Structure formats: C-alpha cells, structure tokens
Amino acid sequence: MTETHSTSRATEPVASGIPDGGPPVGEPRPGPFPWLTAELRGSWMETRTAKTLLLSVPGWTGHDPGQHVDIKLTAEDGYAAQRSYSIASASAQGWLQLTVETVSNGEVSPYLVETMDPGDKLQLRGPLGGWFRWTERLTEPALLVGGGSGIVPLMAMLRQRIQSGVATPFHLIYMARTPDHLFYANELYTLMQSHAGVTIDQLYSRSGLPDDSRPPGRLNLDDLPTPTAEPSAVAPRVYVCGPTGFVENAARLLQARGHQSDTIRTERFGPSGG
Amino acid sequence: MSVISRGFGSKRAAADPRIPPGQYRTEDFPVLSAGPTPHLDTAVWALDITAVDGTRHTLSWQQLMELPDEELTVDIHCVTKWSKLGTHWRGVPVTALLDAAQFDTQDTHYALVHSYGGYSTNFPLEDLLDDKAWVVFEYDGKPLAPHHGGPARLLVPHLYLWKSAKWINGIELRPDDRLGFWESLGYHAYGDPWQEQRYVGD
Secondary structure, eight states, rough: HHHHHHTTTTTOSSSSOSHHHHHSSTOOOOOOOOOOEEEEEEEEEESSSSSEEEOTTTOOOOTTTTOOOEEEETTTTTTTEEEEEEEEEEOSSSSEEEEEETTOOSHHHIIIIIOOOOOEEEEEEEOOOOSOOOOOOOOOOEOOOOOOHHHHHHHHHHHHHHHOOOOOEEEEEEEEESSGGGGSHHHHHHHHHHHHHEEEHHHHHHHSTTTTTSOSSOOOOSSSSTOOOOOOOOOEEEEESSSSSHHHHHHHHHTTOOOOOGGGEEEEEOOOOO | OOOOOOOTHHHHOOOTSOOOOOOOEOSHHHHHHHOOOOOOOOTEEEEHHHHHHOOEEEHHHHHHSOOOEEEEEEEEEOTEEEEEEEEEEEEEEHHHHHHTTTOOOOOEEEEEEEEETSSSSEEGGGSSGGOOOEEEEETTTTTTTTTGGTTTTOOOTTOOOOOGGGTEEEEESSSSSSOHHHHHBBBBBSSGGGGGGBBOOO
C-alpha cells in the first residue's frame, strides 16, 4: 500500500475507490438538509443501557442504510444540543428507528434513553453521510464487521437487504462484549436460521456462551474471511463500524487477509460525548 | 423555529464562548475517517505542490523538515459536533511551503488539497495563507500518529476539521473551485464552524 501511494501525484487519478473530487459517478451532490420535527411513537430496550426509538417524521423520504441523522434537542429556555446517530431501520417514508447507547454523564443520550416519552418531540436532519452506505443496487457481496454499538448502521443494511428482496450475499461479523451487550439478538438469531445468502458470525470479546467454539477475545485474523471466500468468489465491499480501537484493528486485519484498502469503508464511533 | 423537547436541559454543559454553535467540548481526541489508516514511510513520503499552469514542485520529508516550523496551540472543531480546545501542534505554515515552491499565485484563487488514499478537500486560497494553515507533523510534542493523520496532515483550525486533510500529499492550486470528497457528498463547500456551515445549504 505504501508503494502505491508514495508514487501517487496530486494531478494524476488516484488508484483507489475514493472519487478524485466530484460526487460518485452519476449522482448529484446531496443536500440541503432542513430540520424536520420528529415525534417519539414507541421505544424498547435492546440491552440494559441501549434503547431503540421509533420516530415519526413527517417529510422524511427515506435513506440509504449506513447513513445517519443529526438530532437537535431544545430546552424551554432555548438551550440546544446536537448529536449524530446512525439510522437503525431500513428505508421508509415518514419514519425511522435509532438505537441509542446511554453514555454515563452524557447530555443527550440519557434524555433519549431515560426521559423521552411517546409524544415527545425532537428535531432531526438528514440523511447524512454519502460514503458509508449500501443500496440494493450494489451487486457485489457485502462483508459487514461491527463492534459494540457499531452494529447499528450494519443492521440497517441487513434490514434493507431483507426488505428489498435482493439475493446479494451478506456476511455479518458482530463482536459484542458479552451476550448481555447484544443488540437485536432475537432478530439476528431468526435471520441466521431463515435466510439463504445471509451469514452471521456472533463473536464475544469478554465472555460468551457455554457451548461457543470460539473462546471470547479480541478480533483476530481467523475471524475474518479472505476476499474470495464468498460463494461467488467476488471480492466484497467491506463496511467496518464501531469504536476507533476496534475499527483500527479490524481494518488492519482485513488488509492482512487480502482485502484492498479501497474496498473498506469505515465509520468510527469515538466516545460521543453523550 | 425550534421544537421544544419536553424535559430536556437539566444536564447541560456550561456556556463557553470558545465553543461554536451546536458543538460540545471533549477532552478526548476522537478519530473519524472514511477508510483504513494508511501507514506511510517518511523515506518515500512526498508533497506535490502544483501550480495553475501544471508546474509541479515536490517536497521530500527531508525538505519539509528543513523549512521553518513553529509551535501552535489552537482550538479544533469537528463537524460531528465535538470541539477540543488548546491542542498543541508543530508544523510548517502553508505560506512557507508555497514560498519554497516559488509559484506565482496571481491566477490562483483556490486550492484542492489531496491525501494519500484519494481524499481531497477544497479551499479559497486565502484560507490557507498567513496564520491560517499549517502542514503539521507533531501533536502534543510527539510525532503525529498515523490514525490522527501522521506523518503529516494539513491543519486549518478556523474551518471544520474535515478540511484539515490527514495524510496530505498534494496541494493543487486552481483558478476555479472544485469540490473535494466530503463536499461532494453533501458537506458545506466552505465549512465555517462559527456560521455552523456543516452541510449544503447551511
């Protein structure tokens, strides 16, 4: 990789998947993104500290999975705070789901997870993020590697794949700390049993289940497929999401496994500030 | 016109005039990027400065190290809402790089900055001159780590941090503006945090 890029020059086309300026071929520049009003319709806990919110958003025309929204909360006295959250649901008109992990001492996530009731409102804008996204028009296999709450945008991709009915091979590798930390546990289990073309590897980093064949631990080379492992032998488009340490490690291992850097898209959730 | 979120606001950050609108202060240094971190060897590192007429001046790492550098302490603001105050860097002002290239900047109104891996971001040229932009290679007194853009990145503190291109490898001077990577994907062409110019239309 260093050999290739050490000889690249600013005015020559760069041999990578990232466009050399300009939007992805055939697509106009997205935007603008006006603030829309969203109302909480329902919510449920995914784990003891993470909640999925179902939001009704008049004027919302859908998104590509992988994208996120910016939300804004305004207090009675005009004080406001904004944060970004990946969209958890497949594309739909007029509604979307977010899954929010509570950050202790945070300003926004405790409000969303602990205070907000059905009927309460917030503002949101989007969909944002034109790079980390998947659509059913993409034909190559997808390899999704998620750590912790990084599963959220990847789950949106998986849900979109199911909703659209395409047969694109999907391989999800989901690393959670323990079974108690799993988001979407029932849905993932059902998908694992019921959908040809969808492979789900559930890994644990700290402690797992009694009959797991893989002992709990950090992601390693053996956990990852080579680029030609998919049935079609076509190199997959890779999406990696999670805390920065997880993403750095996963991206390094994926490249060691033979995946080209320009096939790997990353979304990092730094400590979000709550 | 704001929509009030019932019950919000009991936990709030103290008001701070150094924090632009919509931002919150972090003591951490989050990492965000579109793809994997490149690992670059300074022995083969190069920075290409290209003039409007296509003339190219290439700086090696050794040549970068020979230019006058300075320490700077600045506040940085990421479009993902975090701001980090009082960050310490060492680098070479972009003005000094352009002087070393000895280009006539008369027809140059814009610059498109390039990174190893294909990333790019655009500027009016004046936003890279004087005390506004550096190519930095040290953070907090230590060599800049790869995941933060090392060995060298652009630093333009008065704009959102996506403009501070990590792993810089080129400055393309231009008579016209050309949108870079995030700008083409819906982010604001200029990106002033004090005007909250995050996305197209803001």
